[in-house]
Amino acid sequence: MTHPVFSSGRSDPGFATKLQIAAVLARQAQGAGAVFRAVVADSAYGDQDGFRGELAAAGLPFVMALKRRRGTWAYGPDAHTPVDAARELTWHSPDAPGDWTAVTRTFRDGHTTIW
Template sequence: MHACPYTPAHHFPRGKNDPGFRTKLQIAAGLATRAKAAGLVFRAVAADCAYGDQDSFRAALHAAGLPFVTALKPRHGTWAYGPHAHTPVDAARLLAWQDPEHPGDWSRIERTFRDGHTATWWAAEASLGWWGPDGNVRLVVATADPATLPAKATRYLATDLPRPGSPRVAESPHPPAALAETVRIYGLRHWVEQSYKQVEDDLGRADFQVRSDTAIQRHQALVNCAFSFCWNTWFAPPRPLRPPRHPDLTHCQAR
């Protein structure tokens, strides 16, 4: 697979206005497009919102024919008439919920985390501006508690994968994704991120941006190799156990 490290803006003569500078999201969109051109098949591109809400990123993926499941900031704003939802949080609060026995608009899903433990979450289709269950982009809300929408246990996801039964299924080049599948795809991003960051930190990530551009390139190559070796070892079948070695008693002599 291809890799391309991010070079901080201060390494360029004109900073972020330099024509050679690219944001992490621009790099990611380019890598995903190259992966598709190389024949790599994947279900969807998953991304968080750590670097801002990615309207241009999603547009680039859509133009390249790449499906996506990306996180939104809870206060990602959109224009709307009067009482209509203006943010993902507003949209989630409009969904009907009473209790687990009377979930209203919410569906129960079981999430499996990287350490193997499972937890019951709830997911629902919400509407925000042009986004909706049958729109070109869906807004999926997943949370551990629909009543309170806790900040650390609620995800607001934008995806162009159609929902099962949607009129868009016939025209979409991508297979539909139910609520549980959409949340699962985004959850895999955290699995990869946790493993990747552990390798980065062990190899000196704290010094990353103060190095020269050449050192950054070398450091990223080292990280990619280490990360790939770790995953290859993880997925490789275990080697057969060798039988224990016993001393050859026929050559033992009493002293």
């Protein structure tokens, strides 16, 4: 079903995806003087090469979550997926975590857990 404003659907020249709109808005905000520490996106958007490319081309810093099996560009022997990166770290036990660093997570209700 097409939206009444875009009678030609996705082929309408005025149509833009949420990701395209987000990239344009980020560039416009930057042009208006907004300072970004980072544009952040979950894995639904982080997996979109075009979106990351738009942000990189605009010189905007970004942090994107990736699905655990989603690879990304890296030098030859370097880890290409989050799973690969995790497997490169040594782990012995909670008392001897090796390369891992404990993180305290605080939940909305105020309780914390150490991961």
